[in-house]
Every structure is written in structure tokens, then in C-alpha cells.
Amino acid sequence: MKKIDFRILLSCLFILSFMMVQKARAQFDAQFSQYWAVTNYYNPAYVGQTDKLNVTAAYSQQLSGFDNAPKTTYFAADCPFKVMGIKQGAGVIFSNDQLGFFTNQTFGLQYSAKFKLLNGQIGLGGQIGIVSIAFDPSNVTMYDESTGTVVSGTNSDELVPTSKVSGTKIDAALGAFYTHRLFYTGVSVTHFLSPVINWGETNQFEVSPVYYFTGGSNIKTNIPFLTLQPSFLVKSDFADYKLDLSCRGTYAWNEKEFLAGLSYSPSTSATFMIGAMVKNVRLTYSYELFTNGIGSANGSHDLVLSYSVDMNFGQKAKNKHKSVRIL
Numbered sequence: 001m002k003k004i005d006f007r008i009l010l011s012c013l014f015i016l017s018f019m020m021v022q023k024a025r026a027q028f029d030a031q032f033s034q035y036w037a038v039t040n041y042y043n044p045a046y047v048g049q050t051d052k053l054n055v056t057a058a059y060s061q062q063l064s065g066f067d068n069a070p071k072t073t074y075f076a077a078d079c080p081f082k083v084m085g086i087k088q089g090a091g092v093i094f095s096n097d098q099l100g101f102f103t104n105q106t107f108g109l110q111y112s113a114k115f116k117l118l119n120g121q122i123g124l125g126g127q128i129g130i131v132s133i134a135f136d137p138s139n140v141t142m143y144d145e146s147t148g149t150v151v152s153g154t155n156s157d158e159l160v161p162t163s164k165v166s167g168t169k170i171d172a173a174l175g176a177f178y179t180h181r182l183f184y185t186g187v188s189v190t191h192f193l194s195p196v197i198n199w200g201e202t203n204q205f206e207v208s209p210v211y212y213f214t215g216g217s218n219i220k221t222n223i224p225f226l227t228l229q230p231s232f233l234v235k236s237d238f239a240d241y242k243l244d245l246s247c248r249g250t251y252a253w254n255e256k257e258f259l260a261g262l263s264y265s266p267s268t269s270a271t272f273m274i275g276a277m278v279k280n281v282r283l284t285y286s287y288e289l290f291t292n293g294i295g296s297a298n299g300s301h302d303l304v305l306s307y308s309v310d311m312n313f314g315q316k317a318k319n320k321h322k323s324v325r326i327l
Helices: 002-023
Strands: 052-061 071-083 086-099 102-117 120-135 141-144 149-152 165-179 184-190 196-199 203-206 210-216 226-236 241-253 256-265 269-278 281-290 300-310
Touching: 086 120, 102 165, 120 196, 165 203, 241 269, 256 281, 269 300
Parallel strands: none
Antiparallel strands: 052 071, 052 300, 071 086, 086 102, 102 120, 120 165, 141 149, 165 184, 165 196, 184 210, 196 203, 210 226, 226 241, 241 256, 256 269, 269 281, 281 300
């Protein structure tokens, strides 16, 4: 009976993800093909999810071979703690996203509280921080339609700043993340305050909220030490969307893990990923191959390095068996 309920629930989650896609169609947040490895980036409720101190660093190079292609550097750390018997989590994140002439930076402090719900655990969390956007037009080249000539600089268009400008505003995010023995799922929204960045008196940039819906599971196989982790992520700002469907296989043995997987984004890309974890250090790499005619050599590279160490909340060490994470 539990298996039937589980399959029905997963089916509903996938159907809901496609419904979200149909309603939505430029998003501010960075793209990570290994979304499952950087959950804190888009859902603050995930902090403190495990009984470990986690530190993660990631680098993403989008559209290799193109000038001014997007590059993203990401750092996060989180840990669990208990107050009055309630499990909680705290974390910090920082990202630096370069997109052509734009540099977007975010910094946030995250908090989550965990509660038991329906034989599982739900985390409710929030993030408060800042978002900064800078625009450097020093290498901008404008095209004058009236003369048919290329004009260097930006003086030909009063809407484009003529010198480097930047602005900073308060930013926030909210999320919920539910885990069960058989599955996990989460919903979140980043930039829900819709901060407006002012560049002087005449220019501004509004950051629209971005909504996320994710889910997945950890499936044991008949092959010893081998598990499968299917998952999905829907990302939308209701002007654009991205859906990722993924499956990873993880072989764990003798404090080592080896993983390989595939991910598919309809009408956009296919991603191949590999990785390994030795003791507390995990390194994963992925290559996103675009299917919309960009070219196989102009894909995107993601590299994620993470470190984790057990937290025992001051209790005596016991039950030292290794736990299996579903993410």
C-alpha cells in the first residue's frame, strides 16, 4: 500500500510541475545544472536539513566559447542546531553572477525551523540579505540605424548609462521543504520583495520574484550499494521558465561514493554528470549540451565542491552507522 501511495504522490508532483511550466514563460537567478547540489541557493528552508555542517562552493561557465558568456561563482555554508528541543538550521550564501556587461551579486543569511508532519519532516525557512547589480558599458558597441554605422561607446543612446553604475537593495526569500522516508519536495520564492535597483536618477533595474518547485526520491536497487535518485526542478518568474528532469545513480562503498547521471530540460538541453565523494569531500562535474542548435562545443560546465562533517549536538557519539542522504 505504501508503494502505491508513493507512486501516486510522485505522479501528482510531476503533473504539477508540468502545470507550472504551462503557465510560465528572462530570469534573474543563475542556472545550475546540478541544482540538487546547491539547494540552499533557491530554497532557504533546506538549511540544517541534515545533521552535518555543510560547506559548498560551485562554479558555472555557461555557453562556452561565446564572448561575455555568463559565469557564476557560488558559496554556501549551513549547520543544524537545537533550541528547546526544536531542530533548526542556519546558513549563509553568496553568489557572483557575470552576464555580459552586468555583474549581479547576492548575499543572504538563512534560517529554517523543522517540524514533524505526516511521518516526515517539514522545514520552513527564510532568507534576508542584499542584492547588488552593476553595469559597466566601457566595452559596449552601439549600432546607429540612421547611418548604418557602428558607434563605439553609449552616448548614442540616452537609455544606456555612459559610465559604470551600480546599486544595492534589501532582498529576501521564503521556502518550505518536506522530507519523507520515500521522497522529498520543496517550494520557494526568491526576490519576493521585487527590489528595484536605482542607477543614478534615470536608470533602474527591477528584480522579479523567481518561483521554484522541486521533488525527488532515493530508490534502492537490487544491486548492492547502488541507489537511484530521480529528481526534478521547475524554475519560473512567469515570464520565462526552465524544467529539469534528472536521474543519478550512486554507488556507495567503504566511505566512498561514485555517481553518474543524466538530466534533460525539454527543448533546451541534455546534461551529463559524474562525481565522487571520499570521506567528507565530494566533487561533481556536469556538462550541459544544448539541443536548440547552439552547438555541442558551446555547452555549459558546472563544478561543485562540497565538504560535510557530522554534528552531534553535544550528545555522546552513538549509532555511528553512515546515514544515506536522499539529496
